[in-house]
Amino acid sequence: MESVNGGKYVIFKLENESYGLNIKNVLSIEKVQEYTRVPNAPSFVKGVINLRGEVIPIIDLKNKLGYGNVEIDSNSRIIVALQEEVVVGFIVDSSSEVLEIKDENIDRPPRTGENKISEYIKGVGKYNGRIIMIMNLEKVLED
Amino acid sequence: MDLDINEYLDIFVEEANEHLQDMNYLLLELENDHSNKELLNELFRIAHTLKGMAGTMGFEKISNLTHIMEDVLDGFRDDKIGINTHIVDVLFKAFDELEYSINSIAETGEEKTQNYENMINMLREILNEDEEDLLKSLYDSGDNSEINEYVLNIIEKASDEGLNSYKVRIKLEEDCMLKAARAFIIFNTVEKFAEIISSNPSVEDIEDEKFNLEFEITIITKYKEKDIEKEIVNISEVNEISIIPIKPNKKAKEKKSNSDVDKYKTKVSKKKPTKRVSKVGKTVRVDIDRLDNLMNLVSELIIIKTRMEDLSGSSNKEDMNEAIEYLERITTNLHDAVMKVRMVPIERVFNRFPRMVRDLSKELGKEINLVMSGEDTEVDRTVIDEIGDPLVHLVRNSIDHGIEKPDERIKMNKDKVGVVKLIAYPDGNNVVIEVEDDGKGINYEKVKEKAIKKGVISENSAENLSKDEIIQLMFSAGFSTTEEVSDISGRGVGLDVVKSKIESISGSIEVNTEENKGTRFTIRIPLTLAIIQALLIKVSDEIFAIPLSSISEINNINVKDIRKVQGQEVILYRGKTLPIIRLNEIMDIKDESERKEAKIVFVKKGDRQAGLMVDNLIGQQEIVIKPLGKYLSGIKYLAGATILGNGKISLILDVNSLF
Numbered sequence: 001m002e003s004v005n006g007g008k009y010v011i012f013k014l015e016n017e018s019y020g021l022n023i024k025n026v027l028s029i030e031k032v033q034e035y036t037r038v039p040n041a042p043s044f045v046k047g048v049i050n051l052r053g054e055v056i057p058i059i060d061l062k063n064k065l066g067y068g069n070v071e072i073d074s075n076s077r078i079i080v081a082l083q084e085e086v087v088v089g090f091i092v093d094s095s096s097e098v099l100e101i102k103d104e105n106i107d108r109p110p111r112t113g114e115n116k117i118s119e120y121i122k123g124v125g126k127y128n129g130r131i132i133m134i135m136n137l138e139k140v141l142e143d
Numbered sequence: 144m145d146l147d148i149n150e151y152l153d154i155f156v157e158e159a160n161e162h163l164q165d166m167n168y169l170l171l172e173l174e175n176d177h178s179n180k181e182l183l184n185e186l187f188r189i190a191h192t193l194k195g196m197a198g199t200m201g202f203e204k205i206s207n208l209t210h211i212m213e214d215v216l217d218g219f220r221d222d223k224i225g226i227n228t229h230i231v232d233v234l235f236k237a238f239d240e241l242e243y244s245i246n247s248i249a250e251t252g253e254e255k256t257q258n259y260e261n262m263i264n265m266l267r268e269i270l271n272e273d274e275e276d277l278l279k280s281l282y283d284s285g286d287n288s289e290i291n292e293y294v295l296n297i298i299e300k301a302s303d304e305g306l307n308s309y310k311v312r313i314k315l316e317e318d319c320m321l322k323a324a325r326a327f328i329i330f331n332t333v334e335k336f337a338e339i340i341s342s343n344p345s346v347e348d349i350e351d352e353k354f355n356l357e358f359e360i361t362i363i364t365k366y367k368e369k370d371i372e373k374e375i376v377n378i379s380e381v382n383e384i385s386i387i388p389i390k391p392n393k394k395a396k397e398k399k400s401n402s403d404v405d406k407y408k409t410k411v412s413k414k415k416p417t418k419r420v421s422k423v424g425k426t427v428r429v430d431i432d433r434l435d436n437l438m439n440l441v442s443e444l445i446i447i448k449t450r451m452e453d454l455s456g457s458s459n460k461e462d463m464n465e466a467i468e469y470l471e472r473i474t475t476n477l478h479d480a481v482m483k484v485r486m487v488p489i490e491r492v493f494n495r496f497p498r499m500v501r502d503l504s505k506e507l508g509k510e511i512n513l514v515m516s517g518e519d520t521e522v523d524r525t526v527i528d529e530i531g532d533p534l535v536h537l538v539r540n541s542i543d544h545g546i547e548k549p550d551e552r553i554k555m556n557k558d559k560v561g562v563v564k565l566i567a568y569p570d571g572n573n574v575v576i577e578v579e580d581d582g583k584g585i586n587y588e589k590v591k592e593k594a595i596k597k598g599v600i601s602e603n604s605a606e607n608l609s610k611d612e613i614i615q616l617m618f619s620a621g622f623s624t625t626e627e628v629s630d631i632s633g634r635g636v637g638l639d640v641v642k643s644k645i646e647s648i649s650g651s652i653e654v655n656t657e658e659n660k661g662t663r664f665t666i667r668i669p670l671t672l673a674i675i676q677a678l679l680i681k682v683s684d685e686i687f688a689i690p691l692s693s694i695s696e697i698n699n700i701n702v703k704d705i706r707k708v709q710g711q712e713v714i715l716y717r718g719k720t721l722p723i724i725r726l727n728e729i730m731d732i733k734d735e736s737e738r739k740e741a742k743i744v745f746v747k748k749g750d751r752q753a754g755l756m757v758d759n760l761i762g763q764q765e766i767v768i769k770p771l772g773k774y775l776s777g778i779k780y781l782a783g784a785t786i787l788g789n790g791k792i793s794l795i796l797d798v799n800s801l802f
Contacts, residue, residue: 034791035792036685036784036791036792036793036794037685038771038775038778038781038794039729039730039731039732039780039781039794040729040730040731040778040779040780040781041775041778045775048771048775048784048792048794049792050786050790050791050792053786054769055769055770055771055772055783055784055786055792056772057771057772057774057775085773086772086773086774087772087774088772088774141774
């Protein structure tokens with residue numbers, strides 16, 4: 001298990017659960033805009049958007065994590081994330097805060113889960129009684 | 144004041160590579176024309192420049208190597224050394240070493256840690272210098288001049304105490320399995336009767352097996368050569384031993400007088416740039432006229448902008464249209480101008496071939512005349528970088544598999560000397576590069592056999608293949624015609640890699656072959672990759688772009704005319720049977736419409752054609768190609784995306800992968 005970097009996390013929600021993505025991987029948070037479908041792409045790739053002249057693929061994170069498909073409403077956001085040279089946008093139910101979670105407040109993820117989610121979570125953060133699942137971006141982008 | 148070497152690194156790499164290219168070229172010429180002093184002087188001058196550059200940058204090893212090269216060249220000039228193939232070979236090898244080193248600098252910002260002792264020794268041998276000099280040069284090229292002095296000092300002291308110093312060169316047997324372990328045993332044995340004061344490669348490298356079969360140690364002992372030899376010979380797997388006595392003398396002292404310079408040098412080298420994360424960026428040298436032209440166009444843009452601002456208040460539509468037309472003209476010109484800035488003559492790629500062909504023909508015992516033309520054909524800089532490897536592969540193929548051995552050629556009534564042609568010329572919006580040989584041509588039966596053996600195709604389906612289809616087999620993954628893996632081609636990289644590389648830059652490749660007459664590979668690549676003319680089409684309500692360069696015709700056809708042949712829809716069109724591809728099917732779009740007539744966009748790939756069924760044509764447009772990004776790089780049938788006037792994204796079809 002690699003160590004989880006302490007610091008600030010962009011918090012977003014999927015199915016009322018809070019997730020965190022290390023702020024160093026986040027380029028921006030955008031409102032959902034019209035996207036162009038990409039035929040023959042995996043089902044969790046919703047399509048591509050025009051982000052200030054760049055073509056960015058957007059990923060339905062709910063689909064990727066096995067929650068079914070995202071329903072886009074006025075709260076939905078696209079989190080534009082960067083991992084090495086790969087830039088992608090994640091569609092999430094909502095995102096409105098950045099929290100600082102210290103390393104000692106992040107536990108290892110429970111090992112019991114056989115589901116898809118547990119692969120993509122690298123830690124469980126605690127913040128004032130809330131539970132925040134820290135995303136393993138590398139893993140999410142790997143396959 | 145601290146000098147930031149990083150800033151100059153790009154320039155150094157770029158120029159050093161250019162100099163190396165020139166040196167390769169000049170040496171090749173010189174080999175054919177020994178007496179040409181002008182070539183020699185030019186070569187000498189470039190080597191000198193390179194040495195100076197490397198010295199300034201603190202790349203001491205490059206500087207040392209070029210220094211000795213210079214000495215050899217100087218020997219040519221004074222007629223002390225005759226030019227022969229062996230010497231030319233050694234010099235070429237030295238050029239190669241320099242090239243590796245410069246590449247390593249480009250990647251990491253640092254010189255390779257490895258020394259060039261072997262290379263330097265070979266050059267020294269040419270210079271016929273005595274052993275002390277050889278030794279000195281050896282130490283000169285070392286990492287740290289202090290250690291060298293240290294060694295020389297020890298040798299001197301040892302001699303004062305009546306001990307002998309030797310340089311022992313040990314060669315292991317070729318099939319020696321554990322080189323490092325064997326070397327360790329030798330070290331242990333030697334240490335029983337002598338003191339090892341230095342070794343080359345270093346002990347660490349030897350432990351890591353970072354040496355070929357040879358290594359060299361400097362030892363101090365009271366024993367004589369014969370005794371040493373006896374001891375080492377008893378160790379198994381030792382192939383060769385040479386023992387050279389070292390007599391310390393003034394050389395070591397002389398060295399000290401040099402140490403001022405040396406100290407300065409080490410100081411510079413300490414300022415080596417810290418590890419660079421990024422590689423050296425791609426650069427283009429631009430004719431100033433082209434930049435001036437760009438500047439002019441930009442100023443015109445500013446003028447039209449002001450004009451349009453003035454017009455925005457008025458409602459005169461005619462004036463507005465005129466202004467827009469003007470703007471259009473400027474942007475088109477601007478596009479042209481920017482493209483031209485990115486254009487580089489293909490010479491940059493072709494330059495490496497004379498040298499390569501020379502080496503290969505020697506290695507394979509074939510006589511080859513390389514004919515190149517159209518080196519000044521210009522292509523986009525990005526294309527230049529991508530096209531090199533495929534061309535190298537094709538030229539290697541031609542020489543390795545195409546051209547026959549001289550005696551075979553004479554038997555066939557052919558000229559003893561085989562001809563490989565490398566031709567480039569512009570053709571509309573494309574650049575065509577041909578690699579042609581007058582060798583034995585492709586043997587269809589052999590290709591078929593091979594394909595069956597490799598499991599590329601089944602025996603049954605192989606029977607009815609047309610010649611064209613057989614040729615296509617060569618481009619499939621897992622196919623490589625070489626029987627035995629030679630060093631020349633067949634390095635596990637086959638024509639399939641060549642093909643995919645060329646297709647990745649939206650190019651295509653064709654083969655023409657005739658038995659005993661030769662083979663010609665024709666590569667067609669677009670002039671530029673960034674901006675293209677495209678046809679926008681609609682399938683259902685999704686818009687796709689098809690590069691205009693791959694469209695041959697657009698027509699309506701009667702749906703009834705579409706037939707099915709072995710599950711593939713085809714149409715007889717202008718006397719040819721062409722496959723029909725329904726875009727909605729491969730693009731995963733539902734199609735409910737019943738139609739009698741279908742709009743077909745006929746596309747071509749090399750000399751093959753296919754029809755794409757679309758719903759609607761929107762029109763022709765200039766589009767800027769945007770990559771889909773790393774994450775989506777593997778998606779089928781798509782070459783990229785473009786942003787339309789309304790800000791929406793439209794995907795660009797990769798016609799080459801459709802059929």
